[in-house]
Amino acid sequence: MTHRLTSGFKQFRDYQLIGFSRDVKENMQNNPIFSQPPAALGDLEKILPEYQQVNNKANAGDEAMRFTKKAIRAKVITLLTELADYVTLTCNGDPAKLVTSGFELARPRGTKAMGAIKELNITADRTGEAVIKVKRVAGAKAYVHQYTTDPLMGDNVWVTQVTTDPGYTFTGLKSKEKYWFQVIAVGLNDQKSASPPASRVIQ
Numbered sequence: 001m002t003h004r005l006t007s008g009f010k011q012f013r014d015y016q017l018i019g020f021s022r023d024v025k026e027n028m029q030n031n032p033i034f035s036q037p038p039a040a041l042g043d044l045e046k047i048l049p050e051y052q053q054v055n056n057k058a059n060a061g062d063e064a065m066r067f068t069k070k071a072i073r074a075k076v077i078t079l080l081t082e083l084a085d086y087v088t089l090t091c092n093g094d095p096a097k098l099v100t101s102g103f104e105l106a107r108p109r110g111t112k113a114m115g116a117i118k119e120l121n122i123t124a125d126r127t128g129e130a131v132i133k134v135k136r137v138a139g140a141k142a143y144v145h146q147y148t149t150d151p152l153m154g155d156n157v158w159v160t161q162v163t164t165d166p167g168y169t170f171t172g173l174k175s176k177e178k179y180w181f182q183v184i185a186v187g188l189n190d191q192k193s194a195s196p197p198a199s200r201v202i203q
Helices: 014-028 039-059 063-091 095-101
Strands: 121-123 130-133 140-149 159-163 167-170 178-187 192-194 198-201
Touching (some): 014 095, 130 140
Antiparallel strands (some): 140 178, 178 192
């Protein structure tokens, strides 16, 4: 059976597209399978920090940055599409090689798409703690709970806890510090659905 990559990243929200692009970049760099990547890989690495910064400003209400973000988003999708074509040609349908690129395989026909996470609820009433929770996602087998420090940038390191529950309590956080949180639901065939990142100042 010949496998192929999905182009579903074109429908990602901006924060999802940034994270996905970062994964592709990190997986393809220094990967012996992709020893001669196109210039698009280097171009993607260069544009991602700007995309992250512009997205943050646009989300903060900067109208000018919203238009700039649209142009950068279109460029990122073009670069990813070029890289996906290169990966497809290089791997010749081999799923073991395809998945090392960071791109996702197209779902087998008949596989039900996993539900989306529309809202992330955060409670930070206790000192050094934050309780994060999402509604249970249809088709999810596990939930990846994450937090990182402020500001939210492309090179942030996320602290991760994987559970089968859509809620989790993080402890040991610094009081009066601002943190960003998100939850990623994981389903069959490596399907993923991420919540919008949300921030809180810890008590």
